[in-house]
Amino acid sequence: MNRPIIEIDEELCDGCGQCILGCAEGALAIVDGKARLVGEVLCDGLGACLGECPQGALKLVEREAPPFDEDAVEKRLEELKNAPQQPAQQPMGCGCPGSQAGRIERPAPTGGCPGAAAGAVQKTGAGQAPGTFESALEHWPVKLRLMNPQNPPFPQGSRLLLAADCAPVAHPALHGDLLPGKAVAIACPKFEDPQATLDKLAALFHAAEPSEVTVVRMEVPCCTGLSTIAHKAAELSGKNVAIKDMVLTRDGRLVPAEEHQPMTMRPGGIGPRPM
Incomplete structure (x- = not known):
């Protein structure tokens, strides 16, 4: 059947991903740095994602495509919801930095304005001792x-x-x-x-x-x-x-x-x- 469906101009697409946030059906994904339509049956052809693209890379076209499938959308959204995520704190044998979350304590300044000392950077030329700055x-x-x-x-x-x-x-x-x-x-x-x-x-x-x-x-x-x-x-x-x-x-x-x-x-x- 002929129906409206999204089309993506890969030359204009910069892979920012804003269109994905505007697609409630999960029909779009970033693949190899570009937005892609992952399933024609997932696109309802209403164009809710069009206004999200800052590059104008999306448009609706009328062409032969399978009908929109709400059951497929529900399955897709469930898959996205249950997709395995990288744990926020996964212990590793070498000591994953993420598993050592915490505050960094610094000694109080001994004199002078703390704002003046923090972030002061000295650039050095060849042969000079490296400068220092306070994180x-x-x-x-x-x-x-x-x-x-x-x-x-x-x-x-x-x-x-x-x-x-x-x-x-x-x-x-x-x-x-x-x-x-x-x-x-x-x-x-x-x-x-x-x-x-x-x-x-x-x-x-x-x-x-x-x-x-x-x-x-x-x-x-x-x-x-x-x-x-x-x-x-x-x-x-x-x-x-x-x-x-x-x-x-x-x-x-x-x-x-x-x-x-x-x-x-x-x-x-x-x-x-x-x-």
Whole structure:
């Protein structure tokens, strides 16, 4: 039969995973870094996922396809629900860092302003002794996938920095102006399952009840999913979680999301989205 069904433009798709969060039937998945329709019978053809794609890679087309199957959808959702997840704290013979969750205690400063000392970085040239800086990290683990939402590694009510995996490398002063006084969790919206990240973060928000969450994502389009996941996790948690979105440019500048000019994939590379 001819009916509406989703079609994905692989050239435009950047694998951000936002469409997966918008598909209640579980018809989409990230495979090899791209969104894929995993079963034609799972797509209802209503296009709820269309508005989720920042690249415009999704569209509805009329073509020959098997009819939508609600029973298949129920089976698919049950499979996703029962899919084995990597344990948050899995003991390993070598001592998995995730199984050693806890606070990091630091000695109190002996003098001077703690804010001035924290994150101060000295760059050295050839032949010079390496400079030092003070870490602002207060707990372990930092990877969201390793955290146990039922036993968060940071105190309830903490201010939380939710950062993309690339952010600590791209931002030269993370320990000086972003991390002090905050707990931290890092995740990748492109290479980690968006639904699993959403579920883990919602559970973490519910248990830890952070007083505020600062989301720091990279400016590349595939990273926008981190903000989407954070806002949806706040809704699902049932807690009043205030979220602030920040965008980190590839040259290390930190910009409020509402002031950042979005970028888009285009032939020849990434560039500012035309106005």
